[in-house]
Structure formats: structure tokens, C-alpha cells
Amino acid sequence: MKIKNVNKVTDYKYLNLFSIQYDDRLNDEKEYIFASRSDLTNPLEKLDSQPDAVVIVPFHTEAKKLVMIEEFRVALGGYQYGFPAGLIDKGETIEQAGKRELFEETGLLATRILKQSPRVFSSSGMTDESVSLLFVECNGKPTNQFNESSEDIQVKLISQQKAGNILFDDTKKFDVKSWIVLNMFAISGGI
Amino acid sequence: MKIKNVNKVTDYKYLNLFSIQYDDRLNDEKEYIFASRSDLTNPLEKLDSQPDAVVIVPFHTEAKKLVMIEEFRVALGGYQYGFPAGLIDKGETIEQAGKRELFEETGLLATRILKQSPRVFSSSGMTDESVSLLFVECNGKPTNQFNESSEDIQVKLISQQKAGNILFDDTKKFDVKSWIVLNMFAISGGI
Numbered sequence: 336m337k338i339k340n341v342n343k344v345t346d347y348k349y350l351n352l353f354s355i356q357y358d359d360r361l362n363d364e365k366e367y368i369f370a371s372r373s374d375l376t377n378p379l380e381k382l383d384s385q386p387d388a389v390v391i392v393p394f395h396t397e398a399k400k401l402v403m404i405e406e407f408r409v410a411l412g413g414y415q416y417g418f419p420a421g422l423i424d425k426g427e428t429i430e431q432a433g434k435r436e437l438f439e440e441t442g443l444l445a446t447r448i449l450k451q452s453p454r455v456f457s458s459s460g461m462t463d464e465s466v467s468l469l470f471v472e473c474n475g476k477p478t479n480q481f482n483e484s485s486e487d488i489q490v491k492l493i494s495q496q497k498a499g500n501i502l503f504d505d506t507k508k509f510d511v512k513s514w515i516v517l518n519m520f521a522i523s524g525g526i
Numbered sequence: 527m528k529i530k531n532v533n534k535v536t537d538y539k540y541l542n543l544f545s546i547q548y549d550d551r552l553n554d555e556k557e558y559i560f561a562s563r564s565d566l567t568n569p570l571e572k573l574d575s576q577p578d579a580v581v582i583v584p585f586h587t588e589a590k591k592l593v594m595i596e597e598f599r600v601a602l603g604g605y606q607y608g609f610p611a612g613l614i615d616k617g618e619t620i621e622q623a624g625k626r627e628l629f630e631e632t633g634l635l636a637t638r639i640l641k642q643s644p645r646v647f648s649s650s651g652m653t654d655e656s657v658s659l660l661f662v663e664c665n666g667k668p669t670n671q672f673n674e675s676s677e678d679i680q681v682k683l684i685s686q687q688k689a690g691n692i693l694f695d696d697t698k699k700f701d702v703k704s705w706i707v708l709n710m711f712a713i714s715g716g717i
Contacts, residue, residue: 336598338603344536347543349559352538359675369541369600372652390702408647408650409546410546410653411570415647453694455702456700457648457649458655461601462561463601466702486551509644509647510650511643511648511659512703515659515707515710
């Protein structure tokens with residue numbers, strides 16, 4: 336496979352399409368369209384840099400429950416279960432962004448960082464979007480009073496038993512990352 | 527939150543941008559751009575339908591190893607570790623698509639379906655893309671001889687110990703779903 340050319344083909348603020356000309360294994364010239372949050376002309380040049388966003392996997396130690404949020408997602412036209420998450424601001428570390436987003440979206444305070452994933456990719460068949468996962472212990476009383484006006488969030492504390500009950504509840508929509516962790520939590524009781 | 531209008535703003539074959547006009551919690555009118563594989567004018571109308579793709583989480587029972595693929599991803603301009611996956615063809619069930627993609631991408635045969643997730647969403651902050659996860663047991667000899675010309679894949683059989691070794695190896699890129707399962711596999715030895 337050989338990448339020959341990359342062009343930005345739309346001009347929106349937060350998300351754009353890019354066209355890649357490349358040769359496949361048989362040396363046939365192909366075009367590939369992908370979506371990116373990058374503000375570069377060629378997003379492939381930034382692939383060793385910081386992730387776009389942080390996704391927090393929070394375990395509430397007093398309640399012994401997994402913390403999830405039910406959030407309105409414009410692209411889905413409805414509510415989705417997922418983890419607190421957000422874009423990393425300029426100058427922020429992944430840990431700082433994670434603690435900030437956890438507090439803004441749930442009112443909870445991270446008390447211990449358990450694990451931080453490397454930069455991993457959301458769905459590379461269609462986008463170069465990348466995130467880092469931050470597994471944390473947290474405490475406090477859940478609230479949505481620190482939400483931004485663009486956010487519509489309910490905080491959910493989920494026991495191991497409840498996790499097993501909602502995994503296949505088809506009245507709920509789940510983010511894929513949260514579904515995999517919820518499945519693991521239903522089996523093991525931990526994150 | 528109130529969705530008022532949805533418009534397709536590009537015209538590519540496999541992936542497009544859509545613009546949503548909506549009112550936020552404070553009744554301020556906002557615009558939101560997202561990416562979709564949908565061929566509908568308004569992708570929000572298809573949200574109770576089939577997932578776009580299936581992602582297979584394969585456990586090789588004879589080798590007692592997790593199966594991953596290292597695949598060239600055009601959008602990343604390089605190789606990424608992930609699970610076998612692919613779009614669901616018209617008329618196919620999720621299970622049929624999963625078994626087909628597993629065979630095409632790895633040469634392995636699914637011998638037992640362990641678990642099938644509901645339709646879950648890849649990254650709903652930027653796309654309505656959805657997948658179903660198919661956890662399977664499989665057997666056979668890995669090969670890439672059934673790859674399509676657009677595919678450039680190496681099959682990897684990963685032991686529990688190896689999983690722990692590569693989780694934080696920053697010379698490798700991982701898909702987020704595969705990283706979470708790999709983390710779970712490193713801890714428990716199972717999927």
C-alpha cells in the first residue's frame with residue numbers, strides 16, 4: 336500500500352472529510368474518504384501526536400459502582416449511555432483533561448489514576464479520531480450542575496448486578512467502549 | 527434539546543458529512559456536523575435498523591489465544607492492531623457477516639458464538655456509525671490468502687502473557703475496542 340496524496344475536501348470548523356489517493360497491494364490507484372477533526376491540510380502528518388480526546392472509565396469506590404452517563408447525542412437524535420469524555424484542550428495533559436471532564440460531566444472527583452491507555456483509534460475504517468482511556472477511582476455526589484449548555488447529561492451509578500441487567504436492554508443505546516467495559520464489569524465486578 | 531433539520535452536505539459514495547440544526551437546552555440554535563455511512567437524506571431516520579458493521583472478537587480454542595489482525599489503515603497511513611471486522615452485506619445476518627469476515631481476513635472458522643452485542647455506537651460525538659460485537663470461539667490455521675486486494679493483513683495469535691507485554695508498546699497502534707478487550711484478556715485470560 337502506498338499513500339500518494341491527501342486533500343481536505345470540506346471546510347467546517349470541527350470535522351472535515353479528507354480524500355486520500357493511494358495504490359493498493361496490486362498497484363491499482365484508489366481513492367479513500369475519511370473524516371477527521373484535524374485542522375491540518377494533511378492529518379497523516381500528525382499521527383504521532385496527542386490524542387483528540389480523553390475517555391474516562393470511572394469506578395466510584397464508596398458506592399462500588401461503575402459510573403456512566405446518559406447523554407443527548409445530536410448525531411443519534413437521542414440519548415446514549417457512555418463514559419464521560421471530551422476533547423483535550425491546548426496545553427492540557429490527558430490526566431488534567433480527564434479530571435476536568437469527569438468533574439464537569441458528573442460532579443465527581445478522581446481520587447486515583449488506575450491506568451492510562453496509549454493513543455488508540457476510534458474507528459480507523461472511517462476516521463483518524465483517537466482517544467486515550469483513563470481508568471480512575473472517584474468519589475463524591477453525582478450532579479449535572481456543572482454541565483455546559485450544549486450538554487444534557489444524567490449520571491448513572493451502576494452495580495455489578497445492574498450491569499448484567501442492562502447489557503442486552505434494547506431500549507438503551509450504548510457507546511461501544513462503554514458496552515465492552517460494562518460487559519467486563521458484569522462478569523468481574525471490576526474495571 | 528430539539529432536532530430541527532438534517533441536511534446531507536457532501537456527496538461521496540461511502541462516507542458523507544451531514545449538518546443538523548438543533549436547539550440546545552437554553553433554546554439557542556446550533557449547528558452540528560457529523561459523518562455517516564448512511565445513504566439516506568436523513569440518517570436519524572434509520573437509527574433503529576441494523577448496525578453498519580460487525581466486529582469479531584475471536585478466541586482460538588486450540589491455541590488458547592486471542593486473535594487479532596495487524597492491518598494497513600489508509601486513514602492512519604500505517605498498520606493498526608484490531609479485530610477482524612467489516613460492513614454487513616444486504617440480506618446478511620450479523621452472525622453470517624461475522625463468520626464471513628473472520629474467514630476472509632484470518633482463514634479461521636468460527637466454531638461457537640459466545641455473545642452478540644446489541645447495536646452499539648463507535649464514537650457518537652462525530653458519527654452515527656454503529657457496530658455489533660460478535661464474541662466467537664474459532665479454530666484453524668491463520669492465513670491471509672483470502673484477503674481482498676484492498677486488504678493488507680497479518681493475523682496475530684496472542685497469549686495472555688503477550689497481551690500484557692504489548693498493551694503499552696508505543697510502537698504499535700491499536701483500535702480502541704481491541705485495546706479494551708486486550709486489557710481484559712491480559713488480566714483474566716478470557717474474553
